[in-house]
Amino acid sequence: MAEIIDFAEVQEARRKARVRGPERENLERAAQLMRENLAAVAAELADAPRGEQGELLTRVERLAALIRYAMRMLGETTDTGLDGPASIRSR
Numbered sequence: 001m002a003e004i005i006d007f008a009e010v011q012e013a014r015r016k017a018r019v020r021g022p023e024r025e026n027l028e029r030a031a032q033l034m035r036e037n038l039a040a041v042a043a044e045l046a047d048a049p050r051g052e053q054g055e056l057l058t059r060v061e062r063l064a065a066l067i068r069y070a071m072r073m074l075g076e077t078t079d080t081g082l083d084g085p086a087s088i089r090s091r
Contacts, residue, residue, distance in 0.1 A: 012075065024074065031070035038063040 038060065045056045 027070055027073055031067060031074065034063050034067050034070065038067065 041056055041059045041063065045053060045060065048056055
């Protein structure tokens with residue numbers, strides 16, 4: 001008799017097992033700090049001179065990628081977004 005395995009359940013269990021206790025708290029704090037930094041950079045971008053906007057946009061992209069990665073580590077999302085393998089190679 002064949003046994004059906006739900007890979008989504010297995011992956012979710014692995015994610016939860018990976019990040020627990022103090023490590024999870026540290027990751028949550030880091031993700032929150034990155035969100036605050038993203039908000040600050042977005043505010044700077046609104047008033048920045050044209051010459052500085054490129055650097056600020058690069059910061060926005062990197063912070064967004066780090067936040068998505070932290071969210072995946074915390075098991076809050078499985079979306080790879082723009083920080084998947086193809087976009088990482090292009091940098």
